[in-house]
Amino acid sequence: MGKRKVLIVEDDQAIADLERDFLEVHGYDVTVRTDGRQALEEALAQEYHLVILDVMLPEMDGFEILRKIRETKYIPVLMVSARKEDIDKIRGLGLGADDYVTKPFSPSELVARVKAHLERYDRLTGVAAGAGYSVVRKTRELNIRGLAIQVEARRVALRGEEVGLTAKEFDLLLFLAENPDRVYSKEALLDKVWGIEHYGDSATVTVHIGKIRDKIQKDPTSHQFIETVWGAGYRFKV
Template identity: 55%
Template sequence: MKRVLIVEDDQSIAELERDYLEINGFETDIETTGDGGLTSALNRDYQLLILDLMLPGTNGFDICRTVRKTKEIPILLVTARKEDIDKIRGFGLGADDYIVKPFSPGELVARVKAHLARYERLSGRKQAHTISFRGLKINKDSRQVYVNGKEIELTAKEFDLLLFIVMHPNHVFSKEHLFERIWGLDSMGDLATVTVHIRKLREKIETDPSNPQYIITVWGAGYRFDA
């Protein structure tokens, strides 16, 4: 089931949007503040964002700009303002569509379906080469890694190690297994190599390396990527 995030400070409008979307088979969450909407959009897995522009806290334009740095999901702007300059600004920040209040809930659902279908057609191949988890984005072809939109420089082995464990989320790998897969059976070295590379990865991709959110130590067993 596809998930949609509604960021709307008018509770009655948000609930109306939610009801129509859920009737049409979507799972929805509602955030009524800009700060809450931005946090949810960045840290949870949604297929589309419905975003009001005039919000308490972080405004819709800033949310759109920030989300677009790390995610390519469709963003549908909703506002009571009819000025063309707002539309131009929204599209310039990466929004996919713009709908003015008051609007028909049926039209909203139709636009959501259309943008999701278009996104799936255009990004199907690209998504196969890109992996994203909670602000972490890995491009397998270009071997680039981003955390919250900022590119992170990794060595070849650091990238190989990260990609391998990310490709197997929530699976626990022993140091022996990781050493064999990344360095090979004929490699010279010891299991401390794995520990050192895990530490370096955490220093580069974790907000708090001492309290990692991505690469988790399973004591006595090895490491797993927490998806």
């Protein structure tokens, strides 16, 4: 496999250079963009394996860039910000970010997160060793009341219409669907779905559940796939 391509979107040149240097030392092919609009064009036009995205940028902020990226791409996106407010973190995760890192942070921690997210993405998309593209080895599909989950292809359709989910949204939905009628607390879901990669809190689960519901439970009068069990957690209902 060739070098993994990482796009850093950061308007502070000193921070961008530090991030680039640490990632290049660990074998990544890194591109830096400091302007929001230019970065978005780069992200959409080129094939990157992961994006490190600052929130505060000239021309276009990180949230808008993330929203545009998620319209067509589901590669890992790590948001970076000096703002510590929970609302920013919840907004970023809600728009489809895979992680949210608060400045200041250790460059070694950033490298560890990049490595963890790329390895997880490779496992879940079936990237074969020595190849740069996803390879579907076999087809397994779950069908629940009009909801079709293609496991290896990582695609979801509701009554025949494809539903776009981020990597973590898919992971969470698949885990619940594969373990129906069992109640899982937020902490249990963090452990099962995010594992050792997770650096946040249980609000992450709440945000992701909300986004999944928005996409697969649009009609409140129809079958509700994910139920809230108050005081206990969430359950997938078949």
